[in-house]
Amino acid sequence: MRAEHVEIGAALTLSEVERLLAGRLPLLDAVLPQFASRLIRNGATIGGNLGTASPIGDLPPALLALDASVVLVSAAGEREVPLDGYFTGYRRTVRGPGELVRAVRVPLPPAPVAAFHKIAKRRFDDISSVAVAFALDVADGMVTRAAVGLGGVAATPVRATATEAALLGRPWDEETVRAGAEVLAGEGTPLDDHRASAAYRRAMLGQSLRRLFHEAGAA
Ligand SMILES: Cc1cc2nc3c(=O)[nH]c(=O)nc-3n(C[C@H](O)[C@H](O)[C@H](O)COP(=O)(O)OP(=O)(O)OC[C@H]3O[C@@H](n4cnc5c(N)ncnc54)[C@H](O)[C@@H]3O)c2cc1C
Structure with a gap:
């Protein structure tokens, strides 16, 4: 059976994401080399990029275009939120207290x-x-x-x-x-x-x- 989405762990560094995706999401392949520099990509995570909720972060525009959703986790459990509904205002999100981004899900196949x-x-x-x-x-x-x-x-x-x-x-x-x-x-x-x-x-x-x-x- 073919996978319906790719799930990317929020704590992976961007260099790890680049390596593990191995070309399955060409849009992210286009973004990652433009993200800061190798030094930063070796430490920066997707969770951190979505956690800052910056309006000028590089991953959100790409993940929005990929129709991604975020999996949020807290002591109360997990929920999946379309990225389109995740940002609520300047550096604000739907995340509640104690809620973290656990993963990002990207539906397959990606647009060519x-x-x-x-x-x-x-x-x-x-x-x-x-x-x-x-x-x-x-x-x-x-x-x-x-x-x-x-x-x-x-x-x-x-x-x-x-x-x-x-x-x-x-x-x-x-x-x-x-x-x-x-x-x-x-x-x-x-x-x-x-x-x-x-x-x-x-x-x-x-x-x-x-x-x-x-x-x-x-x-
Ligand atoms: C020199 C330099 C260049 C940069 N260039 C770019 C660039 O080109 N493009 C770009 O988009 N950004 C850039 N950044 C910003 C930054 O590197 C990224 O936003 C990076 O993805 C942050 O990830 P981190 O793991 O370091 O997050 P952290 O700095 O550890 O965390 C950032 C925020 O997110 C929260 N957070 C971390 N993980 C999670 C999680 N799983 N769930 C919820 N909240 C979480 C933290 O509590 C904190 O509030 C740059 C930064 C520097 C210093």
């Missing part, structure tokens, strides 16, 4: 068109100004699945639901990408801060879909 665009000032050891994670399926030239996770454009990591709706069921072509990029540029509520201006963040969002189309190519 996967990319992670991290916009940061430095190549290594820097946090994103904006991050965009794509997980798309294109069959017979049509977008049959569209999931887009965003970081750095709201108080929490978010799904780009309007963009997803603009892509789903449309031909994967320049016209759809042009229209989708306009929608994507309007997602979230980006702020001006020391990392980037709101206008730059919006421009990077729109550019991201064009870049995906250019790099993934028409199906």
Whole structure:
């Protein structure tokens, strides 16, 4: 029987995750080399990245695009929460007192068109100004699945639901990408801060879909 999901233990370091997944989730393969540096990935855990609930953490946008859920555990037992419902506000989550992230579950199979665009000032050891994670399926030239996770454009990591709706069921072509990029540029509520201006963040969002189309190519 084929597994229906991959379960990743929250206490695994990111280097261990990279090694143990062995390419089963191409979107995470795209994220992890861009996450800080090997030194940090040897110590940093998925549980810690979700525990900080930072709006600019790198894993949440990717895990959102992968439709992941988190398994929370406390003395009272376990519960599974879709990651989409995990973040409740700036660095806030649904976790109750004494509740920890035990694992992350990612449904299989993952969407084949996967990319992670991290916009940061430095190549290594820097946090994103904006991050965009794509997980798309294109069959017979049509977008049959569209999931887009965003970081750095709201108080929490978010799904780009309007963009997803603009892509789903449309031909994967320049016209759809042009229209989708306009929608994507309007997602979230980006702020001006020391990392980037709101206008730059919006421009990077729109550019991201064009870049995906250019790099993934028409199906
Ligand atoms: C130089 C440097 C570069 C960095 N670059 C990046 C980057 O590129 N991208 C990025 O996203 N982050 C980056 N970070 C931030 C940090 O490394 C990550 O967020 C990392 O995943 C945290 O994991 P940790 O195991 O070290 O967590 P810790 O620092 O140990 O914990 C972080 C928080 O999460 C809580 N926590 C830990 N485990 C759990 C759990 N299982 N359940 C619930 N809560 C938990 C802790 O109590 C704490 O509040 C960087 C940090 C540094 C110092």
